[in-house]
Amino acid sequence: MRLGRVGTLLFKRILIMIPILFGVITITFFATRLAGGDPAYLIAGAFPTPEVIEAIQVQIGTDKPLMEQYWTFLSGAVKLDFGTSIFTGNPVQEDLGNRLPATLELIIFSLSFGLIVGVSGGVYAARRRGKSSDKAVSATSFGLLSLPDFWFGLILLFVFFFKLRWAPAPVGQLSANDPSPTDITGAAVIDSILTANAAALKASVGHVALPVITLGALLAAPVARLTRSSMLETLQSDYLQFGRACGLPQSRLRRYAIRAALPPVVTFAGILFSLLLGGAVLVEVIFSWGGAAQYAATAIIQNDYPAIQAFVLVAGAISVFIFLVVDLLYVMIDPRVRL
Amino acid sequence: MSTSSARFPKLGRRSTRSTPDSQRDDRHLFNPALIAGSLIIAGLVIGAYIIPAISPYGAEQPNVRDALQGPSFSHLFGTDQTGFDIFTRSFYAPRIDLSIAAAGVGLGALIGVIIGVAASYTRGLAGEIVLRIADVVQSFPVLILALALVALAGNKATNVIWALAFVNVPIFLRLIRSRVLTIREQRYIEAAIALGNSTPRLLRKHVLPNALGPVIVQLGISMGYAIILLAGLAFLGVGIQVPTPEWGSMILIGRSNITTGQWWTAVFPGLILAVAVFGFNLISEGVERAREVNR
Numbered sequence: 001m002r003l004g005r006v007g008t009l010l011f012k013r014i015l016i017m018i019p020i021l022f023g024v025i026t027i028t029f030f031a032t033r034l035a036g037g038d039p040a041y042l043i044a045g046a047f048p049t050p051e052v053i054e055a056i057q058v059q060i061g062t063d064k065p066l067m068e069q070y071w072t073f074l075s076g077a078v079k080l081d082f083g084t085s086i087f088t089g090n091p092v093q094e095d096l097g098n099r100l101p102a103t104l105e106l107i108i109f110s111l112s113f114g115l116i117v118g119v120s121g122g123v124y125a126a127r128r129r130g131k132s133s134d135k136a137v138s139a140t141s142f143g144l145l146s147l148p149d150f151w152f153g154l155i156l157l158f159v160f161f162f163k164l165r166w167a168p169a170p171v172g173q174l175s176a177n178d179p180s181p182t183d184i185t186g187a188a189v190i191d192s193i194l195t196a197n198a199a200a201l202k203a204s205v206g207h208v209a210l211p212v213i214t215l216g217a218l219l220a221a222p223v224a225r226l227t228r229s230s231m232l233e234t235l236q237s238d239y240l241q242f243g244r245a246c247g248l249p250q251s252r253l254r255r256y257a258i259r260a261a262l263p264p265v266v267t268f269a270g271i272l273f274s275l276l277l278g279g280a281v282l283v284e285v286i287f288s289w290g291g292a293a294q295y296a297a298t299a300i301i302q303n304d305y306p307a308i309q310a311f312v313l314v315a316g317a318i319s320v321f322i323f324l325v326v327d328l329l330y331v332m333i334d335p336r337v338r339l
Numbered sequence: 340m341s342t343s344s345a346r347f348p349k350l351g352r353r354s355t356r357s358t359p360d361s362q363r364d365d366r367h368l369f370n371p372a373l374i375a376g377s378l379i380i381a382g383l384v385i386g387a388y389i390i391p392a393i394s395p396y397g398a399e400q401p402n403v404r405d406a407l408q409g410p411s412f413s414h415l416f417g418t419d420q421t422g423f424d425i426f427t428r429s430f431y432a433p434r435i436d437l438s439i440a441a442a443g444v445g446l447g448a449l450i451g452v453i454i455g456v457a458a459s460y461t462r463g464l465a466g467e468i469v470l471r472i473a474d475v476v477q478s479f480p481v482l483i484l485a486l487a488l489v490a491l492a493g494n495k496a497t498n499v500i501w502a503l504a505f506v507n508v509p510i511f512l513r514l515i516r517s518r519v520l521t522i523r524e525q526r527y528i529e530a531a532i533a534l535g536n537s538t539p540r541l542l543r544k545h546v547l548p549n550a551l552g553p554v555i556v557q558l559g560i561s562m563g564y565a566i567i568l569l570a571g572l573a574f575l576g577v578g579i580q581v582p583t584p585e586w587g588s589m590i591l592i593g594r595s596n597i598t599t600g601q602w603w604t605a606v607f608p609g610l611i612l613a614v615a616v617f618g619f620n621l622i623s624e625g626v627e628r629a630r631e632v633n634r
Contacts, residue, residue: 023475031484031505035498036491142624146617148567150574151590151609154597162600170598278482282571286594296483297575300490312487316479323478 009331013324024316025077029070032309038062039305043086060306073309082310087302092310096292098186100314102173103284103291105187106211107276111269113216118223119265123258125224126231137224144221150282153214157286160210167210168203170287178203211287215279219272226268230261263334270326274319373625376559379618380437383611387433396424398431398584407596410603417603419592425603428584429611435585437615439496440565443503448558450504451511456542456550459516460523470516473509481506485568489578499578503565514557518550552630559623563616570612586612 036042040056057063060083061072076082082092118141125137160167173188174180181191181200188204191197234240234257243253277293284294292311299307391398396414402422410417416425458466476484485502492498522528523546531545570587572578574594579585581592586608593604 020475020478023471024478027472027475027479032487032491035488035502039491042491142620143617145620146563146613148570148587148590148609148612148616150571151605151612154590154594154605154609155602158597158600158602158606162598162602274478274480278480278486281482281486282574285575296486300486301576303490305491308487308490312479312483315483316475319478319480 006328006331010328013327017320017324020320021317024320025074025313026070028309028313028316029073032305032312033066036305042303042305045303077313082313083306085299085304085307087299087304087307092307095295095307096310096314099290099292099295101185101187101190101291102289103277103280103293105190106208106215106284106289106291107273107280109189109208109212110215110219110276110279111273113212114219114223114272115265115269117216118220119227119258119262121220121224122227123231123261125228126235126261127254129232129235134228138228141221141224144218147218149214149218149279150286152218153211153283153286156210156214168207170210172288172290173207174200174203175207178207207287211283211289214283214286215276218279219276223265223268223272227261227265230264231257234261259333263330266329266333267326270319270323273322274315277315277318370625370628372621372628376618376621376623376625379614379621383430383433383615383618384437386430387437390430391427394424394427396427398428399423399582407601407604409601416607417601419589419604420596421592423584423592425589425607428589429586429608431584432586432589432608432611433615435496435579435583436566436569436612439499439569439579440503440562443500443569444507444558444561444565446500447504447507448511448554448561451508452515452547452551452554454508455512455515456519456547458512459519460538460542460546469512473512476505477509477513481564482568482571486572486575486577489572494578494580496579499569499572502578503569506568507561507565510557510561511554514553515550518553519546522546522549552626556623556627556630559619559626563619563623566612566616566619 038057040053040060040062041048043056043060044052054063061069064072080093082096084090085092085095088095121137121141125134128134157167157170161169168175179197179199181188181195181197181204184191184194189201189208192201192204237260240253240257243256280289280291280293281297283289284291285297288294292314296308296311298304299311396402400423402418402424404422405414405418406420406422408414408418414424414426416429418424454469458469485506488502488505489498492501528541528545531541536544566586569578570585570590573580573583573585573587574591576591579588581588589608590605590612593601593606593608596602596604
């Protein structure tokens, strides 16, 4: 019964995803095109001659009418063919595919860290409502909202790398002299686990810690605020009053309350994932992470048009996919939802 | 789509009031958060004109002999690798950061509100299409979209403003839409229609004034985020370029010094930036609180 409900929903949501993904591709094409004009000028560099421009236009197909180019882009995107990177000379989808696992690893670790710290902080604050510890959690989280992530990362780097020497240098997922795992996914921690390489795991966890804390600590702030207000609403609800009146043990009441307070947080996690994709660009640059986000940052400096376009598209598509996952999770925790 | 309109969603409050916002008392309008936030922003704006004027150092005046000095009485925030005085530049920066953020967010809010009112007051296919486009635009990560737009359009302040406006339009559009849909069902609107108000007058005099409260709250949040966003772009070398006294580009200059111990080059500009964002968040929180008391 339950599975049937989720199954139907999954089917419906996937059907809705098709026009949305189509929209994502369309907006990527027209937004990048409206902003940038003909990429041939961007590729040609600072002092182009008309012949050079024309040759590039023919090569990348911008001499054709706009709608025809849109069609080429659309059909390419459907086949996951985004053209050749001007800077690396490889197909963009290969470049992105090789680097995406490292970025996703960073994002998923940061999201987990942020959710664990944020939810526990929020639950703690809500249960001690009005006390000084509640005020401390609320004030800290409000203050953290004002910090830019790239600046926070630099400060952590100064404290934990330069001063305390606890963290390794910001040189990527592993330092040159670290034991490295066999390359399976390209994400060092995952690879170390897959190959059961304890030494590499230790080194890669050491490298991932600071970027994850940078992104995760700042994420924990809005999560804690949301959890707190959701939890407060739940704690005042009639059914918890009733449970209390029936004399249910504290621990069970707490479990019910947390579960009932979670749905808004789950929805928010989807938005956070999308926010993290952006944050990853900055944090990967600071820690020379070598993931897809840093690749995009380099592509932007190099005016690598196909790579920029593909990264925007992939980021949008990943977000759409995550929103789908979040919707499904929501249905699984909240049986009242029917769609 | 489950995208939220605000950067940080608030739980839905079950509001049953039917008094228009414009008629509620404003005794609680001046709460500590609102006052503190306004003072911070006012201080930064005034400081941006006074401090560079009385400072012995220019905001774009390098002094190589004084490069990479730590904080001292002659250089309160120290100097960076080209000998720029970080104190002067950090306090000059609001002129650039705040005006670009305000222009971008203001433009985005204006366009968003106009399209939002038009799309929600008149039921129809056009409104539905506009909403779907807003949905899709919002499924892109904001920073990545803004980054790509500015990088492709060229590193000019006007392009940063347009990019900020572009990412803010859907937020305000959806916000105003949800308000207008509620207000449209209120009794006083019915009364106003019965009295023979024309649609433009109805929108201007009765719908908009009552729909704008949440917009003001969102303006504060969006301003704070826009400052972080434009500094983030500058930090990546996109948009505002390096010698400009702008917080993000100053942090970019200081980035290479942080792993060699000259912390002040990046820390102080970021600190003043955080204070500015904090100020806007406080204002937003204060307005929200003032509205809540009235509920």
